[in-house]
Amino acid sequence: MNIKNIAIVGGTHGNEYTGIYLIKRMQRTQFQAKWNGLEIALMIGNPRAYEQCSRFVDTDLNRAFKNEDLLNIELPGYEANRAKVINQAIGPKGSSRTELIIDMHTTTANMGVTIILVNDHPYNFQLAAYIKHKLPNCFIYYTSAKSYTGEADHPFLNSIAPYGFLLEVGPIANGIVRHDILEQTSMAIGAALEFVSKTNTGECPMPTNSLEVYEHVRTVAFPIDAADNINGFIHRELQDSDYQPLQKGDPIFETIEGDTICFADEGVFYPVFINEAAYYYKKIAFSLTQKRVMKIKNTL
Amino acid sequence: MNIKNIAIVGGTHGNEYTGIYLIKRMQRTQFQAKWNGLEIALMIGNPRAYEQCSRFVDTDLNRAFKNEDLLNIELPGYEANRAKVINQAIGPKGSSRTELIIDMHTTTANMGVTIILVNDHPYNFQLAAYIKHKLPNCFIYYTSAKSYTGEADHPFLNSIAPYGFLLEVGPIANGIVRHDILEQTSMAIGAALEFVSKTNTGECPMPTNSLEVYEHVRTVAFPIDAADNINGFIHRELQDSDYQPLQKGDPIFETIEGDTICFADEGVFYPVFINEAAYYYKKIAFSLTQKRVMKIKNTL
Numbered sequence: 001m002n003i004k005n006i007a008i009v010g011g012t013h014g015n016e017y018t019g020i021y022l023i024k025r026m027q028r029t030q031f032q033a034k035w036n037g038l039e040i041a042l043m044i045g046n047p048r049a050y051e052q053c054s055r056f057v058d059t060d061l062n063r064a065f066k067n068e069d070l071l072n073i074e075l076p077g078y079e080a081n082r083a084k085v086i087n088q089a090i091g092p093k094g095s096s097r098t099e100l101i102i103d104m105h106t107t108t109a110n111m112g113v114t115i116i117l118v119n120d121h122p123y124n125f126q127l128a129a130y131i132k133h134k135l136p137n138c139f140i141y142y143t144s145a146k147s148y149t150g151e152a153d154h155p156f157l158n159s160i161a162p163y164g165f166l167l168e169v170g171p172i173a174n175g176i177v178r179h180d181i182l183e184q185t186s187m188a189i190g191a192a193l194e195f196v197s198k199t200n201t202g203e204c205p206m207p208t209n210s211l212e213v214y215e216h217v218r219t220v221a222f223p224i225d226a227a228d229n230i231n232g233f234i235h236r237e238l239q240d241s242d243y244q245p246l247q248k249g250d251p252i253f254e255t256i257e258g259d260t261i262c263f264a265d266e267g268v269f270y271p272v273f274i275n276e277a278a279y280y281y282k283k284i285a286f287s288l289t290q291k292r293v294m295k296i297k298n299t300l
Numbered sequence: 301m302n303i304k305n306i307a308i309v310g311g312t313h314g315n316e317y318t319g320i321y322l323i324k325r326m327q328r329t330q331f332q333a334k335w336n337g338l339e340i341a342l343m344i345g346n347p348r349a350y351e352q353c354s355r356f357v358d359t360d361l362n363r364a365f366k367n368e369d370l371l372n373i374e375l376p377g378y379e380a381n382r383a384k385v386i387n388q389a390i391g392p393k394g395s396s397r398t399e400l401i402i403d404m405h406t407t408t409a410n411m412g413v414t415i416i417l418v419n420d421h422p423y424n425f426q427l428a429a430y431i432k433h434k435l436p437n438c439f440i441y442y443t444s445a446k447s448y449t450g451e452a453d454h455p456f457l458n459s460i461a462p463y464g465f466l467l468e469v470g471p472i473a474n475g476i477v478r479h480d481i482l483e484q485t486s487m488a489i490g491a492a493l494e495f496v497s498k499t500n501t502g503e504c505p506m507p508t509n510s511l512e513v514y515e516h517v518r519t520v521a522f523p524i525d526a527a528d529n530i531n532g533f534i535h536r537e538l539q540d541s542d543y544q545p546l547q548k549g550d551p552i553f554e555t556i557e558g559d560t561i562c563f564a565d566e567g568v569f570y571p572v573f574i575n576e577a578a579y580y581y582k583k584i585a586f587s588l589t590q591k592r593v594m595k596i597k598n599t600l
Binding site: 257 | 534
């Protein structure tokens with residue numbers, strides 16, 4: 001494997017400032033020079049949403065990269081157009097010059113450093129395993145197009161290129177930066193580029209042959225009232241418990257009136273994105289994953 | 301002192317959901333009936349901003365209550381008009397039917413439960429002292445019109461009535477609710493209404509004759525670059541250190557390039573609203589207060 005063309009993107013969501021600050025820092029501090037042999041493009045995903053301190057202007061940019069939408073020039077919104085510009089700059093999806101993309105995000109959920117993979121290429125799991133070797137507390141979350149949308153084509157920016165990941169770090173409020181979240185994000189990126197550099201030069205850093213992966217299952221909605229408004233909040237026992245097991249009978253919500261609502265499904269799930277601000281408008285309270293241990297093949 | 305007419309307001313800032321959820325809870329759970337003898341009006345301050353999950357639509361509603369602005373019917377913005385509606389409903393400012401207002405806010409800063417007083421009426425300090433007796437970890441922050449704006453007239457919603465306070469609880473991200481922040485907010489309100497009920501019936505609950513008060517001095521701006529953009533973030537030693545002493549030589553910022561900027565003023569200050577998301581658009585990084593111990597007179 002020899003990966004040369006890399007894109008690092010920040011501010012795909014305009015109110016997630018961490019990635020934007022890090023792009024600025026990389027631009028101003030000879031970041032490229034540190035990674036001899038790699039061509040690293042640096043990009044602000046959604047500059048207009050950043051100006052407005054909003055997640056997006058018209059629609060979520062990180063759901064705008066399905067082939068069908070990239071080909072449809074009649075879609076009028078800001079993000080539908082911005083996606084085409086990004087696809088032109090670092091794509092095109094399916095035959096992109098860019099081989100590996102790191103798309104930096106943050107979350108209000110207590111998800112620590114989470115590496116989100118959007119396809120099951122062995123190189124990506126090897127890369128994730130290396131990052132976890134360097135940052136043992138990080139989590140690997142796999143969300144295929146099929147599990148995420150039920151369709152074959154993935155809507156994320158990351159789907160432009162075959163390799164790379166979406167980096168999700170939290171908890172942090174939208175519209176601010178914090179030293180610790182900046183640092184964790186930087187460390188994950190450093191580990192990723194170190195892995196790419198090593199594999200490029202024939203080194204074969206395989207720290208493990210198995211990897212704990214949380215695989216997306218489905219989202220869970222907030223309770224609603226008769227007027228279709230959210231009618232509750234995350235129960236104290238679930239709040240901040242991302243990646244902790246959840247099973248039938250565990251309390252998940254407290255309603256505005258004070259009633260407790262419990263989880264009703266059979267099986268053991270691992271919730272993520274618990275109380276993510278960005279999903280309130282869709283009335284999503286959290287997502288469910290299942291944990292599995294994957295064998296990592298050495299294909300380097 | 302006999303206070304009967306009270307207003308509790310939530311969502312004066314539309315993306316601070318805690319107060320809005322508590323207003324809904326109070327409306328649905330016979331809250332009024334618990335406080336026999338008090339007439340409690342419940343109100344969502346900025347319903348349009350809440351729909352949009354934004355702090356405000358056109359301008360900050362909690363800066364719209366200067367007499368001059370309340371009298372100027374030519375001001376076109378949503379909040380300039382909404383302020384007049386609120387002033388009509390629970391005011392009018394200067395001769396309001398409502399004697400006491402509690403305006404519920406949240407902050408991304410690590411300020412715990414903070415009671416913000418906008419005037420120096422002895423009753424308000426007595427009320428604050430009682431709340432601190434019930435919630436020993438809370439802080440009292442006094443921000444007079446003069447210290448806050450340099451003018452004699454206060455722009456906050458609270459300035460409609462002579463008594464009451466702005467309740468600021470954090471840290472919490474905008475656009476979400478959390479069980480713990482809801483609970484702390486409820487407890488502070490419960491303590492306040494308990495004090496009012498007791499003083500109304502001739503009880504004289506004076507738990508202390510002195511009170512630690514943090515008095516507003518001024519705001520501190522983020523460093524900026526040549527293009528007038530924020531060029532740094534809160535230093536790790538200052539982040540989350542609200543109400544901790546700050547003096548000359550203490551690091552306060554790290555620039556995007558990695559340089560440290562230190563505090564340069566003589567004297568000891570106590571910073572608050574450190575890294576508050578709502579102030580980034582004004583490029584404000586935090587506010588400075590000075591601590592003093594006030595004697596509390598018993599005028600009940």
